[in-house]
Amino acid sequence: MNCGGVALCGTVQGEPASTARDEAEASLTWRRFPAGRGRIVANRWLDRRRALLFVAWFCLVLVPALALISWAARVGGVAGFVLLAVAVVVAFYVPVLPMVSVGEWRTTVNSASAIDGHTLLTKHGQRQPIDQDLHAGVIEVLEPGWRRGRAHVLGVHTDPAMDGSLDLVGLVLLPLLPVVKARRRATPWRLLSNPATGELRDARDLRQLADVLCASPMERDRVVGRTVLALSARAADTTAAQPEPDELPRGVWTALKSVGRTLPLLPAILVTIVVGGSIEAWRETGAGDAVANTAVHILLLSGVAAAASWSVYFLYRLGGLLAATVRAAARLRR
Structure with missing residues (x-):
């Protein structure tokens, strides 16, 4: 040829x-x-x-970035805003x-x-x-x-x-x-x-x-x-x-993995909310300034929005698993 x-x-x-x-x-x-x-x-x-x-992002990006956000909230001023902006971009954009x-x-x-x-x-x-x-x-x-x-x-x-x-x-x-x-x-x-x-x-x-x-x-x-x-x-x-070859009836294994892939996101959302709550508790002592307010709003709003989105997505995947299980059971009965 x-x-x-x-x-x-x-x-x-x-x-x-x-x-x-x-x-x-x-x-x-x-x-x-x-x-x-x-x-x-x-x-x-x-x-x-x-x-x-995911593990690399969580351990090497998200956790250090949240620590930097918490530190930036306490630093305050122009330097705090710069640190806050850098940390937010790193934490939430790097995994894209x-x-x-x-x-x-x-x-x-x-x-x-x-x-x-x-x-x-x-x-x-x-x-x-x-x-x-x-x-x-x-x-x-x-x-x-x-x-x-x-x-x-x-x-x-x-x-x-x-x-x-x-x-x-x-x-x-x-x-x-x-x-x-x-x-x-x-x-x-x-x-x-x-x-x-x-x-x-x-x-x-x-x-x-x-x-x-x-x-x-x-x-x-x-x-x-x-x-x-x-x-x-x-x-x-x-x-x-x-x-x-299928480890479970056709479609069920894929749907089950889809549900499982949503679970690791939950700890990341909870950690984000916890860090926002800790900054809020510190801010309420009267030591926080505008940087701390901004950090609290970013983390809490991001955490709540992510949690709501995660819940909807989890239910969607769970519904897919239920539908796949019903279809597999119907095929087995034939």
Whole structure:
């Protein structure tokens, strides 16, 4: 196979569909990856990564920032306001980029794909496809690393300053445009190998992608096509469908994990409220000034708003778990 060949637009048949979701994805030309046990392993890798990020944020960012806020309230004056502003930004904004990255990874691991001509389509459950032109000269292969585990990732190189694609996070970080660019460049878009195990996607899928890229008029795409072709030489052709093993009935385990992921946020909310209450108690002694008042309002209002939002989200996830349990029980009775 050479890298100047004609793009393959043919289909690679998907796994047998046994549910409505599987049937909706049966028309996609790429098979789901990771599939079967590999997908469960990849999600466990992602769960561990998320847990590590949360612990690091709580211990290394939130707690020191709350201590700094408490100190700033006692310092007062201009220095106190500066310390207060810095601490608030650090405490409540630092986790945004890591959490966005985790969400992108979860979408990448659990969504299916298709190639139509030289357009790569992604499909998340029953949602509408999102497409990307593979001949636009913006495709790149990101190598394994500390941010991507053992995964080779098909990414999209974009410059938000040039194409107007700045999102809300990008607008807030406009003075830090290089950071936004770095986040966009490292966005996991399509997995070519499993981030947990390094297992490559099926060789036929990789060859199909390589042929499409190699037919691009853009040299950048052809270089990426040769990289993908080299990966396909190390991958295996698998013909058997991979069953999706479930540790609990289908859907229940996912819903249960969704409920569990909300629980660690509660200690962070409680600590925020407790620190605000301690500043308020100190302020009532008559020693506090405007900085202490501002700190109390920020922490107490943030804590109460976060607690209300958390309660609504927890009930929503709990309702999802109940619905998934009822559906699983109904299937078992058939």
